[in-house]
Amino acid sequence: SPPAIIAPSILSADFATLGKACSDTIGQGADWLHVDIMDGHFVPNMTFGAPVVTKIRPHVQRPSSAYGNGTFDCHMMIAEPKKWVKEFKAAGCDLYCFHYEAAISSTAADSPSGTSSEKTSPKELIKFIHEQGMQAGIAIKPKTPVDVLWEILENPVEEERPDMVLVMTVEPGFGGQSFMASELPKVAALRKKYPELHIEVDGGLSGKTIDQAADAGANVIVAGSAVFGASDPGAVIKALREAVDS
Numbered sequence: 362s363p364p365a366i367i368a369p370s371i372l373s374a375d376f377a378t379l380g381k382a383c384s385d386t387i388g389q390g391a392d393w394l395h396v397d398i399m400d401g402h403f404v405p406n407m408t409f410g411a412p413v414v415t416k417i418r419p420h421v422q423r424p425s426s427a428y429g430n431g432t433f434d435c436h437m438m439i440a441e442p443k444k445w446v447k448e449f450k451a452a453g454c455d456l457y458c459f460h461y462e463a464a465i466s467s468t469a470a471d472s473p474s475g476t477s478s479e480k481t482s483p484k485e486l487i488k489f490i491h492e493q494g495m496q497a498g499i500a501i502k503p504k505t506p507v508d509v510l511w512e513i514l515e516n517p518v519e520e521e522r523p524d525m526v527l528v529m530t531v532e533p534g535f536g537g538q539s540f541m542a543s544e545l546p547k548v549a550a551l552r553k554k555y556p557e558l559h560i561e562v563d564g565g566l567s568g569k570t571i572d573q574a575a576d577a578g579a580n581v582i583v584a585g586s587a588v589f590g591a592s593d594p595g596a597v598i599k600a601l602r603e604a605v606d607s
């Protein structure tokens with residue numbers, strides 16, 4: 362697997378002082394910031410949109426390379442992923458991770474070609490994200506089988522292939538839920554086929570669950586409540602990293 366990337370989810374940060382929470386987390390050793398965008402439609406909760414990302418972006422230094430320190434990893438739990446690509450690029454997003462389930466069910470105005478009957482194909486959306494100058498991620502919910510990803514990952518056209526896959530280990534929508542070990546066979550199947558792929562896990566990651574996730578082959582680790590709820594967040598970040606890299 363590629364080296365560990367620790368991405369605290371700012372969903373569990375204090376939103377009243379979000380800019381400081383972001384810079385503090387990077388100062389404590391985090392590699393990326395995981396930014397959960399929820400629209401109240403794709404998931405039963407709402408967070409914030411591009412205007413807030415624009416305001417917090419200057420609190421964290423931009424990455425000097427793809428996947429570098431300070432990457433804004435925007436997890437788009439939204440029904441119309443195509444619609445917000447340009448806005449999030451302008452706001453300072455570096456990695457735009459959309460949900461497979463949203464892409465295949467969004468139509469009409471959300472379609473790149475604008476025709477009413479056409480669905481947004483994941484490969485088309487990935488290409489569009491790349492054209493805007495961001496890395497592209499594709500996320501799957503617990504009920505979505507990993508098999509839907511093979512065709513997308515095997516695409517010979519490089520700009521249509523994702524840079525990262527996110528395997529959700531909770532139902533998206535809320536922080537602080539219990540880790541679903543049932544999702545780890547997806548991670549293992551992906552890792553077996555793609556030794557160098559960035560595989561992210563999100564939901565319920567902590568000192569108690571990290572070993573299972575790392576053993577399955579995950580290297581990008583999201584943790585919200587485990588980091589922001591800790592008295593020593595830096596120690597949690599360090600322990601997560603060591604579990605993946607050992």
Ligand code: DX5
Pocket residue numbers: 370371372373395397436531532533534535536537538563564565566583584585586587
């Ligand atoms: C859930 C979000 C997660 C969430 C994880 O929909 O995608 O990023 O913040 O929170 P914890 O780590 O507390 O499970």
Ligand code: ZN
Pocket residue numbers: 370395396397436563583
């Ligand atoms: Zn997330």
